[in-house]
Amino acid sequence: MNIFLVLTFSGVALGAIYFLAASGLSLIYGLMDVLNFAHGLFMTLGAYAGYEVATRLPSSLGAPTLIVLAIIGATLGGGLAAGITELVLIRPLYGKPISQILITIGLDLAVVGLLMGGFGSTALQIPVPLWLIEPTHIGGVFIPNANFLAIGGGAVVLLGLEWFLSRTRYGIIIRAGVENREMVRALGIDVGRAFTLVFVIGGAMAGLAGILYTIVFTGDLVSPSQGDSLLIFAFIVVVIGGLGSIRGSAVAALVVALLQEYTSFYIGGHSGWAQIGDLSTVLLLAVVLELRPRGLFGRVA
């Protein structure tokens, strides 16, 4: 039971990170039909931006201030990278979805290569305050504090995104565009600006996901291809949740992450089953697609 509680907390924390990565992917796909392979790159760039902020600023600021600044830096870095990507590479290729996918693949390859050259392929350590490493005592078990940071971050972004999409003008344009892009354009609204905005928001969430993943799951280590390994799970979450649906992404992220944590602990301990946690997410995807090809919350195709 105690172990179960620990697994649940770490599963929800992982789910929060999956949600941050997947909701951006899902919005971008829903609005623009772009399957963004550079999303993993945005996560990695976010983590590196956080690393740069945390190590370049004077340590006299104190570890708690530095980590907050690093998280802000990661979010801004991810958003900036995504905005530039949209303006420079995606925009010239409107109406060619395959070319847009291909160019994000090329970009990911090129920039990850650049990171390997610039920072080396060995992992780098982000300094974090002691508080994040210490656990909190809840219900007879010790939960690492970093978990709460990820869960809090995910919850804040989910609420903020729901508010933005339902209460603001641009949010409503984005939602309408996901439903029917041509109709929005026909009404004389500049959808192009919404495209850039969605990329910036998605990239910022990816950057945040990147640094939170680093703090919670990699032992504060940053490496050039860490985002690409997360990307696969983000894709799985997006398809299970239904392309274009934020709530779908949130629910699917929790389901996938918890399934992964539980199976990898309870079954993965046996020899030859070490990868069952990762494998189970793919099996879940196959089952969902068989029963409900458009995903849990997807619109009717």
Added chain:
Amino acid sequence: MRWPSRRIGLLVGGAFLALFIVVPFIGLHVPWVLPGTLDIVNSTGTLEVLALCFMFAGVAVGYDMMFGYTGLMSLGPVLFFATGTYVFDIALTRWEWALLPALLLTLGVSLALAVVLGAVALRVHGIAFAMVTLAFAQAFYFLVESNPHNLTAGDTGLSLSYTRLPSFLSGAVSNTRNLYWIALAFLVIAYAVVWLVTESVTGRVFVAIRENERRLDVLGVRPFRFKLVSFVVSSLIATGGGVVYILVIGTAVPSVVASTTVTLSILIMVVLGGAGTRWGAVVGAMVYVYLQQYLDKVGAEPSFTRLPAVLRVPLSEPQFLLGAIFVLFVLFAPGGIASLVVRHRSRRALGAPALSSLIRKV
């Protein structure tokens, strides 16, 4: 559309084939074209690089049939490539089977997997199909990595045991030229299969599916079966490539032969060469593999270390250069290398291709 240049294509292809067949007998020293220890044309290193080029060219032309001709963007070719390396490797090394039964088993497993996974994945269309195939391939990667029943050796990698192979294939360095010819033969077979299928009525249906699947449905042709055929044949060719890979390289490591990187490389090769042209995929794969090896060697040359970091860091990362070249192609020459060649020629002759592309633009 009949190409007036078809005979030229045959001649060029035949000439290259003849040249590549005799390469192992040419002991020329070619500086710069092949850097470092590879500068002798028939050295073991060069032959191995060329064998890899042929192997990937075969896999790429098979992928082109599915992606370029049928319009199915599968992100799972690595699954069948890895099936080739691992099933063949396991049958020979773990179970000590003979060559022919091992080969038959490998193709049989691949066929069964392709039919089942293809039938499931083809229930969805477009991007969802891409994602599902990606997920299947990733599941296979996790499976191989977890070393079930100590079959795959996990991350350590499974080395091929040569004891049951005929002596002309044993791991000896002097056998490299035999492996080279096998890789070349694989390319010729893959190309011939793709040529036969795409030039047949089935191939016409593939193109029709790519252009407008719903129209076919209306005409009473079930696209599903044709898509499955395209998927299965392409997958079997990828499996053949995997078998050639393990024979040439001798070790299967999950991160090298089973990860998504392989899929993306194949996709890049096909697009770089020109999707839907067959020979473009071959050229794209040769260029890609050659550049990868070449840039890796050049980046390590001592003259490079003297460059300032701003230049040295990007220029010594093959992955950055290949990615950047690919991005430029997608932006400025989406038809790949093939479109550059054809466009250049048709401007001179103003033949049928140029006219038809003009009409399409109007």
